[in-house]
Amino acid sequence: MKPTLQLKLSQHLTLTPQLQQSIKLLQLSTLELNQELERFLLENPMLEREEGDAGDFSPAPSSSPSTASEAEAPAPQDERRNESEPASFDEAGEWASAGGSSSNRDDEDDTDFQEFQAAETSLRDHLDQQVSLSPLSDRDRALVRFIIEALDDDGYLNQSLDDLLPLLPPELEFDLDDLSIALHHVQNLDPAGVGARNPQECLSLQLRAMPSSPVRDLALKVVDQHLELLAERNFVRLKRLLDCDDDALRAAHMLICSLDPHPGSQHSAQEMRYIMPDVVVRKQRGRWAVTLNPEAMPKLRINSLYASILQQNRGSGGALTSQLQEARWLIKNVQQRFDTILRVSQAIVDQQRQFFDYGEVAMRPLTLREIADQLELHESTVSRVTTQKFMATPRGVFELKYFFGSHVATDTGGAASSTAIRALIRQLIDAEDRKKPLSDAKIAELLGQQGIVVARRTIAKYRESLNIPPVSLRKTI
Known part of the structure; x- marks a missing residue:
């Protein structure tokens, strides 16, 4: 060709x-x-x-x-x-000197300074300082520090003692009893609950560190024997098994809720974004x-x-x-x-x-396309x-994207923003009777009375996005 x-x-x-x-x-x-x-x-x-x-x-x-x-x-x-990455302890000192003299701080700022110090001291350093002051032998102190190194950032020991034992030098001839004793020493350190192997043990350790009282003793019994029933909010059965009245169980429940399931988190470096x-x-x-x-x-x-x-x-x-x-x-x-x-x-x-x-409840549905058409811009722009x-x-x-959202139809033929519906759900749940909390179906019914047609599964999805627990977990005594 x-x-x-x-x-x-x-x-x-x-x-x-x-x-x-x-x-x-x-x-x-x-x-x-x-x-x-x-x-x-x-x-x-x-x-x-x-x-x-x-x-x-x-x-x-x-x-x-x-x-x-x-x-x-x-x-x-x-x-x-x-x-940048979270500042280390050494960097914190440099930051403090650059930020100004600490002598200019008022007495009322002492609490903030203590919180800053706590946040800049790692959990392992905090525990190690206590071990250094303890009347333990060098052998026991080394074993306790070995347990401390195995803790996660929340203060939990996620590995079993059986798994940790082979990691020790065999010539030192440590056994499981030695590890159990070392773990017991760790569990007596501050913060209370550190060294626990599961959340139940963590709560139990914190309660045992408190002075004995009727409320503390009842809370300890709940945690040690009936924690699953408490998680299910099965208060009727709890009262029967514990042989107590509403006031006593309510006080024990409040005490348990005041405990910290993550005792090591206060010493964890938290990433800050500006x-x-x-x-x-x-x-x-x-x-x-x-x-x-x-x-x-x-x-x-x-x-x-x-x-x-x-x-x-x-x-x-x-x-x-x-x-x-x-x-x-x-x-x-x-x-x-x-x-x-x-x-x-x-x-x-x-x-x-x-x-x-008027706030979130007045948010209207809005799409990127509407703004693009209004300003004669491309939607990608x-x-x-x-x-x-x-x-x-x-x-x-x-963030500017916050003002955009999907819509839900109303009885009048209009549309309601998903952000506004979330705000209404939060309002309804905040005002509910804690002894008889609203189910997702009931919330959908109440919104329907306001002309907003929302399916129960949509309510559940919005509720979960708001980090609101289901009705069974919101019920109180």
Whole structure:
């Protein structure tokens, strides 16, 4: 076949480097953006921060993304330590000296300081300090420390003594009795319950460490003999087996509930993740308005010295000319990123204004497609904007994705947001009679009376997402 030349026209989408950079910056969180900009600043001499913009965010730690009270203050998500690993004990001292002198702390802050110390001391170090002060022989002390090393972060001994025995040097001639005695020493250390082999033994150890009393003795009997019945909330049978009245069983139950099933957790290093809100929502003249958080916006500019040198030597800039163009692209793309976040955030607030006035129960169903159509953006762009971007409001700090959710039909032909239904479920359960808690079917019936048609299995799914136990586990005496 004879070779020929043909001309063919076609259209295809090409992502320019500038567009690729814009998409990448858009999907980064604020903290990730700051790290990316630091890399650009190190690599490109044409780029610099404006004076007064150190580029260091100072977010405050918290346990939940929706509990911040100050709109301007950065707040972390139940994530929320900066992207680094948990600080070690040695690093903690360095952190304390950098943070300021401890002599400036008021007496009322002593409790916080003690809690900080406890959190920075590992469980093994805490137990080892007690063993060092105990009147044990070197042989027994070494065996006790061997048991301590086998504990998990919650303070439990998950391996049996039979499994641990072969790990000991055979020339020392340890036996199971020696290990049992060492475990007994560990179980007498603080915190009470450490060294337990299961939750039942953990609760029992904590009760045995308390002074004897009628309530403590009854609670100990429940834990040692009838813990399964207590877990099943079978109070009628418990009263019959224990030969006690409602008041006595209620007091024993409250005492058991006050125990800590994870005694070692207070000494475990907890990872903290920080949140820097990208936008702030305030009510102005009767309207909810969104503004960019200035603390989250990096202030970049072209280095005037290098720019003037390049201006004087036109045509011979070489690499500097390319770096100047890259710096301009970056500044433009960063500004465009925040402009897009602001537009999407304002559209969300406009759609969910009832939420800001009345709370979760007033949340309306909302999809990414609705916001995309309203702003004439692609749905994938809205998805990138709402991921790991946060909004500080008078009701707390929320990820933008929080305001989107599925819907459930109502009798009137409308729709209710799944977030609003979850809030209604929580309200109903918070107000229920603890002696006769509401079943999932009953909750579905009550919501149906309000015009919201929800299946029982959907109620169960929403209840589980709220970490609310089933009716059998909510029942009290």
